[in-house]
Structures are given as structure tokens and as C-alpha cells.
Amino acid sequence: MASAGMARGVRAALAALAVAVFAGCAPSDPAADGGMLADANDWPLWGRTDGEQHYSPLNQINTNSVGRLSLAWHYDLPSGNSATGPLAADGKVFVTSGHSYIRALDAVTGDLLWEFDSHTRELDPAMSMGWGPRGIAYWNQRVFVTTEDGRIFALDANSGETLWETRDFGLDELRNQNGPPRVFDGKLIIGNGGADLSAIRGYVSAYDAMTGERVWRFYTVPDFSQEPENEAMRIAAATWHGVTPGQAGGGTAWNAFSYDPELDLVYIGVGNGFPYNQAIRSPGGGDNLFLASIVAVRADTGEYVWHYQTSPGEQWDHVSVMDMTLATLRIDGRERRVLMQAPKNGFFYVIDRETGEFISAEAFARVTWAERIDQETGRPVENPGARYHGRPGMFELWPGFRGAHSWSPQSFSPRTGLVYIPVIEGATLVGDEGIDVDSPTAHFTNGTVNDSNPDLPGARRSFLRAWDPVSQRERWSVELPGDWPGGTMATAGDLVFQGRIDGQFVAYNARSGREVWSFASQAPIVGPPISFSVDGRQYVTVITGNGATGGGMLTEGLVGYRTDYRLPRRVLTFALDGGDVLPPLDPMPPLAPPDDPTFRSNASLEARGAMVFAMNACMVCHGNNAVAGGAAPDLRTSPYPSDREAFHDIVRGGALQTAGMPRFDHIPVADAEALRQYLRARGQQIGQD
Ligand code: HEC
Numbered sequence: 001m002a003s004a005g006m007a008r009g010v011r012a013a014l015a016a017l018a019v020a021v022f023a024g025c026a027p028s029d030p031a032a033d034g035g036m037l038a039d040a041n042d043w044p045l046w047g048r049t050d051g052e053q054h055y056s057p058l059n060q061i062n063t064n065s066v067g068r069l070s071l072a073w074h075y076d077l078p079s080g081n082s083a084t085g086p087l088a089a090d091g092k093v094f095v096t097s098g099h100s101y102i103r104a105l106d107a108v109t110g111d112l113l114w115e116f117d118s119h120t121r122e123l124d125p126a127m128s129m130g131w132g133p134r135g136i137a138y139w140n141q142r143v144f145v146t147t148e149d150g151r152i153f154a155l156d157a158n159s160g161e162t163l164w165e166t167r168d169f170g171l172d173e174l175r176n177q178n179g180p181p182r183v184f185d186g187k188l189i190i191g192n193g194g195a196d197l198s199a200i201r202g203y204v205s206a207y208d209a210m211t212g213e214r215v216w217r218f219y220t221v222p223d224f225s226q227e228p229e230n231e232a233m234r235i236a237a238a239t240w241h242g243v244t245p246g247q248a249g250g251g252t253a254w255n256a257f258s259y260d261p262e263l264d265l266v267y268i269g270v271g272n273g274f275p276y277n278q279a280i281r282s283p284g285g286g287d288n289l290f291l292a293s294i295v296a297v298r299a300d301t302g303e304y305v306w307h308y309q310t311s312p313g314e315q316w317d318h319v320s321v322m323d324m325t326l327a328t329l330r331i332d333g334r335e336r337r338v339l340m341q342a343p344k345n346g347f348f349y350v351i352d353r354e355t356g357e358f359i360s361a362e363a364f365a366r367v368t369w370a371e372r373i374d375q376e377t378g379r380p381v382e383n384p385g386a387r388y389h390g391r392p393g394m395f396e397l398w399p400g401f402r403g404a405h406s407w408s409p410q411s412f413s414p415r416t417g418l419v420y421i422p423v424i425e426g427a428t429l430v431g432d433e434g435i436d437v438d439s440p441t442a443h444f445t446n447g448t449v450n451d452s453n454p455d456l457p458g459a460r461r462s463f464l465r466a467w468d469p470v471s472q473r474e475r476w477s478v479e480l481p482g483d484w485p486g487g488t489m490a491t492a493g494d495l496v497f498q499g500r501i502d503g504q505f506v507a508y509n510a511r512s513g514r515e516v517w518s519f520a521s522q523a524p525i526v527g528p529p530i531s532f533s534v535d536g537r538q539y540v541t542v543i544t545g546n547g548a549t550g551g552g553m554l555t556e557g558l559v560g561y562r563t564d565y566r567l568p569r570r571v572l573t574f575a576l577d578g579g580d581v582l583p584p585l586d587p588m589p590p591l592a593p594p595d596d597p598t599f600r601s602n603a604s605l606e607a608r609g610a611m612v613f614a615m616n617a618c619m620v621c622h623g624n625n626a627v628a629g630g631a632a633p634d635l636r637t638s639p640y641p642s643d644r645e646a647f648h649d650i651v652r653g654g655a656l657q658t659a660g661m662p663r664f665d666h667i668p669v670a671d672a673e674a675l676r677q678y679l680r681a682r683g684q685q686i687g688q689d
Pocket residue numbers: 079080126127129130131613616617618619620621622631632633635637638639640641647650651656659660661662664675
């Protein structure tokens with residue numbers, strides 16, 4: 001404890017020094033927001049620094065030199081999720097792909113230095129819904145890796161040897177862990193997800209990064225079967241009414257955290273409630289804290305300090321787990337230490353990060369659930385009908401369940417003062433007409449009737465938007481292909497980098513939004529880019545390939561783009577006058593109905609197969625209605641559904657388990673046969689959708 005306290009003192013002193021040194025650069029240099037503690041040449045954490053600005057202070061690659069930016073090296077990854085963010089430190093690039101498979105590459109040459117297999121595929125046959133972690137963390141010569149099934153590893157950054165290993169939750173718990181871990185103040189911070197599926201109780205854990213000992217755990221919602229165990233839970237429990245213990249919960253923190261070393265606060269982004277429908281979850285209403293909130297806790301103890309709730313009484317899957325960017329902004333003539341978040345609900349929030357005080361919020365995308373956020377109270381002014389319970393028909397909810405912004409990180413440039421947000425424009429039709437909210441089965445579909453991604457005018461679109469957080473206005477906006485925008489990075493070269501679903505890696509002028517450079521990456525890009533420097537040379541790295549978390553599940557908005565699983569997944573690294581080229585792309589046969597002469601239509605078996613497909617979450621990897629988005633093969637054109645034995649070997653027997661296809665040995669033979677029938681029928685329907 002003493003040494004941790006001392007380290008924090010040293011960090012605070014360094015931060016103060018950084019403010020002093022950089023005070024000359026800009027009147028309110030937000031780079032001091034935890035930013036200067038990371039070596040400017042490295043990118044050791046998901047957002048590079050504790051303040052999660054996704055900003056590189058390097059400027060060798062800039063608006064003048066960017067024309068010379070070209071590929072320096074590439075590294076081919078095997079199959080599996082690659083919608084992930086890399087790290088760079090000490091002359092190495094660290095990459096996670098698939099199910100927590102880690103590679104360390106030489107940052108200058110791209111040569112493989114070591115690799116680490118967490119063996120998640122063998123240990124967790126269900127692969128916890130299929131998304132490996134989106135990122136990893138680096139600190140003090142260590143690489144930190146989490147697995148979907150709840151394990152945490154600290155690896156020696158030089159050898160890949162395991163230094164410690166621990167488990168945050170049991171294999172049998174209905175949780176998954178796929179957010180990038182953070183290391184703040186010598187502690188590893190990690191949350192988990194799963195509140196779309198059952199009434200789990202969300203929490204965040206902190207581990208000593210040196211030893212793996214658990215330091216604290218913060219629960220985000222009460223345990224309704226007991227008296228509140230602390231002050232935070234007393235505050236929370238008073239906002240839930242009529243709850244049946246075991247039937248309500250959520251508040252998982254599956255993605256974002258940030259940290260202010262001077263205030264000694266860790267910020268937790270909290271998710272949705274289970275079930276979504278508040279009439280089931282908390283029939284007496286209430287805000288249901290700390291769902292859809294930002295909660296500040298003491299870094300040392302995990303003790304509650306303040307909270308701000310973005311969607312009180314959340315019932316639209318409007319999670320607040322999106323990244324929380326820390327900066328210092330001059331607002332109304334005052335320097336404010338702020339936290340900025342663009343959560344799913346479509347409003348961009350600026351919050352005082354010392355006190356949690358609401359400063360401002362405006363819509364950055366189309367919003368129908370609320371008219372505005374009241375300036376006095378900081379609470380939304382909801383629109384009639386948004387609380388769908390008991391109303392006939394469906395409410396046209398914008399942003400829909402996917403949100404106006406998901407886990408793809410926004411970035412902030414202290415030079416331009418702008419936030420670069422990957423924006424999704426989309427809707428969900430939602431209601432609960434016909435649902436018996438008192439029935440236990442109402443929990444399926446979260447107590448709602450919904451169409452989660454309907455094809456409405458203006459929906460299924462995406463944008464890169466530059467947002468001025470002081471005036472709360474859009475500065476510029478670029479429409480992107482598809483409806484799943486990639487993560488962004490801003491640099492001191494006044495550039496914003498972002499990959500696109502159509503296989504382009506693009507740099508924009510950070511001030512004007514003009515496209516100034518692009519590279520044909522041969523494959524979709526979802527993960528965020530990073531930048532680092534070795535021996536005075538600046539590099540930019542990004543990983544290509546889609547995954548389940550890259551919109552690979554709700555594929556309707558990706559149809560028409562080449563997100564095919566057969567496309568290469570790669571680590572691409574760029575520098576000025578790079579000199580490497582990608583090999584030409586192998587031609588791929590177009591998706592066409594497979595030759596299946598023995599197929600006979602059987603509507604009832606096909607309907608049952610569609611149900612089995614949905615109940616087993618096959619669409620998480622193989623796409624809604626078996627239309628794949630790049631996370632796994634398109635099963636409509638696969639030869640296996642028409643080959644009984646091979647199909648059963650793969651699906652029930654786990655024949656492709658090491659390649660990332662889970663084993664579903666609990667599916668009865670008759671249901672697997674229904675699946676086969678459904679997939680063959682879907683194959684014959686190609687071109688008819
Ligand atoms: C965790 C993500 C994931 C889930 C969930 C998943 N699959 Fe797969 N599946 C894969 C991947 C990845 C492959 C490709 C493996 C490889 O590269 O050979 C695959 C391959 C297959 C194949 C072989 C296709 C071919 O042409 O090579 C079949 C058949 C299949 N899956 C059926 C299913 C069914 C049916 C379900 C639901 C019961 C399901 N999968 C759920 C990831 C998944």
C-alpha cells in the first residue's frame with residue numbers, strides 16, 4: 001500500500017511538472033490530463049494515456065508530409081476476430097486476435113518475437129459468444145491479457161512468459177470479458193458483460209498489476225436479496241422499486257474506464273439493465289442506479305465518489321460504456337477539468353470530472369427518445385412514447401439498440417480542441433405490446449418486441465464527426481460506407497486516422513475534414529489505429545479484418561461491402577517512405593447459391609432451424625439470418641450444410657474448434673438437422689433477399 005501511495009505521489013508530481021513544462025504550448029494544454037505520463041513515443045494503453053484521448057503527440061507524419069506515408073511492413077494473422085486495437089512500447093508492437101491469442105512483433109521490421117495462446121478455445125467451448133477481447137494493456141515491461149471466460153494474465157513483455165494468472169469470474173457464470181483491460185496507478189482495471197442475457201450483477205475489479213492480488217471490487221447495482229452493503233449501494237437501492245430478487249440486474253461495465261491521477265479517481269462507464277423493459281425490471285419505476293451512468297471511484301479503494309446518469313430508468317439498451325475522454329477546456333471563461341462521453345443515447349456530454357457536475361449535452365446524432373437534456377437538472381426531457389410499456393405498437397427509437405456510438409473509440413486533439421466521433425445513425429422499433437410482463441418467459445427478448453435495425457430512411461448509415469465540446473456543435477462530418485464506423489486516432493500532425501468497412505485506411509485533415517491520404521487495405525478495418533516512434537521515426541499501425549464486435553452480427557448495413565471472412569486479416573504498419581507492398585488479393589468467387597440438387601424445401605423444419613440458429617447465437621459470428629459480416633464464413637454458401645456427417649462433426653463435434661468455431665454438443669441431432677435445412681434454404685435464397 002505504501003509503495004502504491006508513493007508511486008501515485010510521484011505520478012501527481014510528474015503530472016504537475018508536465019503542466020508547467022507544457023504550459024507554454026497552449027493556454028490550456030489538455031495533454032497534461034494524464035497524457036504526459038506515457039512516453040510520447042509509445043502507445044501502451046487502449047487510449048494511449050490514462051485520459052483516453054486516443055491522441056499521439058508525434059507530428060513527423062503531418063498534413064504536409066502525409067503524401068509520403070506508405071506501408072513499412074505487414075504481418076498476416078490467421079483466422080479469428082481481428083476487430084482489435086494494437087499497442088506499442090519499447091520497440092515492440094503487441095497484438096491480440098482471435099480468442100486472446102497474443103503476438104509481439106518487432107516494431108521496425110514486423111518480425112514475430114513471441115506468441116502466447118490463452119487456450120480459450122479449448123477451455124471455453126462456447127467461446128462466450130465469440131468475441132475475443134478488443135484490446136490489451138502494457139505497463140512496466142508487462143503485457144496484460146484477459147479472456148472471454150474470465151481469466152487475466154500478466155505476461156513478460158520480452159519473452160511472453162506468464163508472470164501471474166488469475167480468474168475474475170467462474171467459467172459457469174453468464175459473463176464475458178472482452179473490453180480492453182486498463183492499467184492505472186499500478187492496478188489492472190477490468191469489467192465484464194452479459195447483461196443482455198441474464199440478470200447478472202455488474203461489477204468492476206482492480207488487481208495489483210505486479211502480483212495479481214485483487215485490490216477492490218465495485219458493484220454497479222444492488223444485490224436485491226440483501227441489505228445494501230455500503231453507501232454506494234444505499235444510494236442505488238433507493239432508486240429501484242418493486243424488484244423481484246434474481247429477476248433484475250445488469251449495469252455491466254464491459255468497455256471503458258479512464259483515470260485522473262491528480263484527483264485519484266477512476267471513472268467507470270456503466271451499461272444497461274436486464275431485462276431492458278423497466279416494467280419487468282423495476283415495476284415501480286425509478287432511476288435504477290447505477291445503470292447507464294458514469295461513476296467515479298477512488299483509485300486506491302474503489303470507494304464511490306460521484307455519479308452522473310446519462311439515461312435514468314434506462315430501457316433502450318442505451319449503455320454509458322463508451323470511452324470517457326479527459327481534457328481541460330476553457331468554458332465560459334473558466335478552465336474546467338472535464339470528462340467527455342458520447343454514449344449510445346445520442347447526446348454528447350461534458351461533465352466536471354472532479355465533482356460530477358453536469359456542464360452541457362447536445363445531440364450528436366438523430367435522437368427521438370428525448371427532446372433535450374435540461375440545463376438546470378442535467379436530466380433528459382423524454383419524448384412521449386419513449387417509455388413504451390403498455391402502449392400499443394412500436395416506438396421508433398433513435399438511436400436504436402446499437403446506439404449512436406459504440407465501442408469504436410472517439411479521439412480528442414488538444415491542438416484543434418475537437419472530438420472525432422465514429423457515429424452510427426440507426427433506429428430500433430421497440431414496444432411491449434402482447435408481452436405478459438409477469439411471465440418469466442418475458443425475459444427472452446428482454447421483455448420487448450423489437451426490430452433492432454430496421455431499414456428506415458436515414459438509418460443504417462455512419463459518419464466521422466468532428467465535434468466542438470465547448471460550443472457543443474458539429475464542426476465537420478464525413479459520411480462513411482456501411483453502418484459500422486472504425487475507431488479513430490488524432491495526432492499532433494493535425495491528422496485523424498480511421499479505417500473503413502470498405503477496405504480503405506484514411507487520414508483526414510483534423511481541422512477541415514478533408515481526406516488527405518488513403519490506403520487500400522484489401523479488407524475491412526474496424527479496430528482503432530495507434531501511432532508510435534522508434535529511433536526518431538514515426539509509425540502508424542492498424543489491424544484489418546472484421547469480427548463479431550465489428551457489426552459482424554447485425555450485417556444488414558454491411559451487405560454490399562466486402563467484409564467477407566475469406567479476406568486477409570493483417571497488422572499494417574506505415575511510415576514516411578515505407579517501401580512495403582501488399583501481395584495482390586486472391587480473387588474470391590462471388591456469393592452464389594451452392595449447387596445443392598438434393599435440397600427440398602420444408603417450411604416447418606426451416607422455421608425450426610431458424611429458431612435453433614437464434615437460440616444458440618450462431619448469428620453473433622455468422623450474422624443475422626445467416627448473412628455473414630466477416631467474423632465467420634457465410635453459411636449460405638458453405639458446402640457443409642448439405643453434407644450431413646461433416647456438418648454434425650463441425651457443429652456438434654467441435655471439428656473446427658481450434659479455428660474458432662465453438663462446439664455445440666448440447667444441440668440435439670434433430671435440431672442440428674433443422675439447422676442444416678434452414679442453412680440450405682438460406683443458400684438457395686441468395687439474391688432473393
Ligand atoms: C464464436 C463465433 C462462432 C459462433 C457463435 C458460431 N460459429 Fe460457426 N464458425 C465460426 C468460425 C470462426 C468458423 C470458421 C473456422 C475456420 O476458419 O475453419 C466457423 C465455421 C462454421 C462452419 C463451417 C463453414 C465452412 O464453410 O467452413 C459451420 C457449418 C458453422 N460454423 C456452423 C455454425 C452454427 C450452426 C452455429 C450455431 C449453432 C455456429 N456456427 C456458431 C465461428 C462461430
